Amino acid sequence: MDPIHLVFMGVAGSGKTTAAEGLAAKLGWPEAEADDFHPAANIEKMSSGHPLTDEDRWPWLRKLRAWMDKNSEQNSSTIVTCSALKRSYRDLLRNGPGRVCFVHMQAPAEVIEERMAKRDHFMRPGMLGSQFDTLEDLEEGEDGFTVSALGTKEETLQAVEDGLSERGLI
Ligand SMILES: Nc1ncnc2c1ncn2[C@@H]1O[C@H](COP(=O)(O)OP(=O)(O)O)[C@@H](O)[C@H]1O
Numbered sequence: 001m002d003p004i005h006l007v008f009m010g011v012a013g014s015g016k017t018t019a020a021e022g023l024a025a026k027l028g029w030p031e032a033e034a035d036d037f038h039p040a041a042n043i044e045k046m047s048s049g050h051p052l053t054d055e056d057r058w059p060w061l062r063k064l065r066a067w068m069d070k071n072s073e074q075n076s077s078t079i080v081t082c083s084a085l086k087r088s089y090r091d092l093l094r095n096g097p098g099r100v101c102f103v104h105m106q107a108p109a110e111v112i113e114e115r116m117a118k119r120d121h122f123m124r125p126g127m128l129g130s131q132f133d134t135l136e137d138l139e140e141g142e143d144g145f146t147v148s149a150l151g152t153k154e155e156t157l158q159a160v161e162d163g164l165s166e167r168g169l170i
């Protein structure tokens, strides 16, 4: 079987990392956190409250896709955490060997804002507006599905697993 790359997408604070880590612990697939692929300049920009532009994002996304390619070459499936807010960003991540399935983590802005306020992260709640403005939901024909991250972490992980097993991916 072709390797599968499961990409947890969604706005900052939507629960991507939490669900991805939970799933990686169960499946044992290598995991990449897109935050770790940013150059220092991007982190500084976001930390100072400025959203990234497409120009900031392209090299970052290409680097992440290169990591997926390397794993595909070794026939290794992966779990990736990346906001992948626009269709064009997802098209870039999809463009390579292996199946790429997106899991869109969704919750209302108020819930995410509250969760973000409690965590220590360079993306402060003030960035959420621009994240939602940029977000383009999964479109018809894109490989992927949406999961509500409104429940507990356990319920959310279960919903992810159900979605993946319905699609024969795990
Ligand atoms: N289902 C959930 N219920 C409650 N809190 C959650 C849930 N999922 C994530 N969180 C919390 O919300 C915050 C953001 O989650 P995180 O996984 O870091 O999101 P992202 O990777 O999308 O930025 C973290 O503090 C995390 O512990």
Ligand SMILES: O=C(O)[C@H](O)[C@@H](O)[C@H](O)[C@H](O)COP(=O)(O)O
Binding pocket: 011, 012, 013, 016, 034, 035, 046, 051, 052, 057, 082, 083, 084, 085, 123, 131
């Ligand atoms: O998990 C998160 O909190 C987000 O992913 C956050 O780290 C940020 O959104 C991206 O790293 C930057 O890229 P975008 O501005 O495209 O989300």
